């Protein structure tokens with residue numbers, strides 16, 4: 001599935017209006033683009049002059065600035081460089097290619113092609129281009145960079161590249177004069193313009209050093225050959241001046257300049273240990289670990305102070321890399337070696353203790369009662385996965401699913417997992433982003449564009465996590481892969497970015513949090529405003545095997561970059577874990593339409609009942625009436641007696657109730673009865689305790705729970721209950737009404753039940769007292 005991405009400067013429109021507007025424009029643009037592509041396919045390239053190429057680039061040139069965030073530079077580009085730049089034109093330029101796979105050929109096996117031989121709208125398989133940048137990076141879209149290039153014939157063209165393909169280059173942007181190979185080049189249509197060269201997959205572009213023998217003689221610099229020691233010195237200098245990308249390049253060159261036996265001696269050991277340090281700075285944990293371990297092996301055997309110091313350094317680096325990869329037994333072994341050499345080493349002891357805490361969490365779970373709750377939003381918390389109670393298995397009809405491998409009691413943690421990749425909501429969202437797969441009906445907004453970059457960069461830097469990513473469902477167009485390992489070619493991991501985009505679309509969880517929201521602040525559905533498009537987003541690989549059911553048995557919540565699943569009822573060994581993908585709407589058509597964007601219709605008992613019950617359509621109309629009445633509530637409040645409004649609500653409730661006949665809905669939630677009963681419960685609170693109680697219990701019952709109360713105790717029965725903040729509210733409300741009847745023990749029990757459900761929804765108890773007050777001393 002190809003996709004489009006747009007960034008639009010903020011204005012007075014609401015996010016929803018902007019999205020509708022841009023989505024409509026892009027739909028039209030996509031059709032035009034497809035038509036132009038069809039017309040151009042296979043035609044000869046129209047050769048542009050150098051001046052024409054630079055001219056096409058001109059409005060997009062950005063000032064040289066370090067760019068951890070391309071979004072920011074995009075905004076800056078709009079504001080600083082070209083205030084008159086047409087946003088629509090930029091959005092249209094960003095419609096990406098139809099999906100295609102990365103090149104699986106090595107540079108050595110490809111024959112050279114020239115720009116003048118390119119055909120429009122064509123992939124040039126079996127060939128490669130050797131190019132030189134004649135400009136620096138310019139903005140093309142929120143996720144792409146654009147440069148002018150030339151080949152050795154002196155022909156010119158424009159080239160667009162995704163960000164994630166260039167961040168491993170030392171400048172973090174492409175600089176004028178950069179040299180590179182483009183494998184099996186794709187010369188594609190850009191709306192209303194001639195074709196451009198297009199690099200989608202990071203492994204399809206290889207940056208070359210200026211002395212690379214593959215370069216034409218005229219472009220090659222034949223400076224004085226550097227020795228391994230000289231490259232090592234250059235690497236050390238770069239490391240000291242905090243340029244780890246350049247340092248890694250120099251250490252790579254140092255190792256390449258050595259013979260095999262030299263690489264296995266003291267100098268080789270030093271270079272590996274230093275490169276481990278550079279790779280730690282780059283968060284290339286895989287490479288850092290293997291370098292540190294190699295560097296450790298090559299420390300001379302003497303038991304002197306220098307050798308011990310070198311060993312300790314290597315073990316520290318191995319420990320750090322293994323810890324960051326979540327491979328705590330390796331980290332433990334490395335830090336144990338540190339403290340074996342220096343038993344009183346403070347740092348070593350601290351890291352060992354920290355690693356042991358993570359290993360304990362893997363075995364027993366994180367103590368989320370002690371966690372920081374909403375304060376952790378947007379942060380990466382220092383905790384380990386707890387996955388041992390569940391495993392992925394094949395289901396009969398829903399692909400893979402996640403199953404309990406032991407019984408799990410209601411309220412317990414089923415699993416908690418750190419994100420494979422995570423993009424926190426921006427502190428000050430300045431622009432908004434939109435990703436629309438052209439053939440899909442659903443656009444994804446907010447952080448999705450950044451998420452794509454984050455996932456690909458993480459896997460490029462750490463191919464060992466590839467299998468966790470590639471095992472995930474990638475939609476109907478991407479059948480499961482035979483091998484989940486990420487292949488390496490020409491020293492680069494080969495990743496199909498279109499598959500990854502689909503993996504993100506089908507598996508990531510997004511959520512929005514209001515900084516002021518403390519109660520239910522970790523809950524998955526605690527979206528404070530539907531207009532909020534800049535939520536956090538993450539990908540959790542183990543949890544991705546969980547299928548949806550409207551009659552779910554697991555609630556999920558988020559603390560920092562961790563997702564937590566708790567059981568909403570007792571779960572038997574071998575039972576499938578299910579959760580809500582989207583808030584359950586009482587209107588079946590709305591609910592079904594939301595789930596269809598994931599490509600399925602739910603077959604839970606509730607959806608089956610809604611599908612087969614003849615009164616579902618009538619209920620739909622009544623629910624529409626409820627929405628209208630509630631929309632007019634301020635006017636009604638001003639013009640009608642409260643009693644008349646409540647009577648109107650009760651009348652509607654009686655009509656909705658009839659649309660839930662027992663033969664279809666026995667023991668099931670009756671979601672259409674929640675909203676108005678809730679209003680009535682609070683409306684009667686002062687005037688009529690019994691009526692208030694009746695409506696409060698009706699809210700609970702509408703969620704599928706039966707609340708059995710005795711003089712001093714209460715419990716839920718029914719196995720199809722849907723935990724929800726409204727149920728927690730009403731448990732507290734029933735408790736308050738019962739206080740009037742002097743049922744202290746029952747009140748305590750109801751509060752206990754409310755807290756238990758609150759924790760299931762919120763992950764941990766923070767915010768409960770803020771919302772419901774402290775328990776009264778009895």
Ligand SMILES: C[S@@+](CC[C@H](N)C(=O)[O-])C[C@H]1O[C@@H](n2cnc3c(N)ncnc32)[C@H](O)[C@@H]1O
Pocket residue numbers: 397398399400401472473506507544545546547548549598599600601602603
């Ligand atoms: C996050 S994945 C869940 C794991 C997935 N079943 C797998 O094979 O890896 C989401 C996809 O699972 C499938 N799925 C989830 N819940 C489902 C359900 N209740 N019925 C049918 N398919 C479902 C849909 O294809 C959906 O797009």
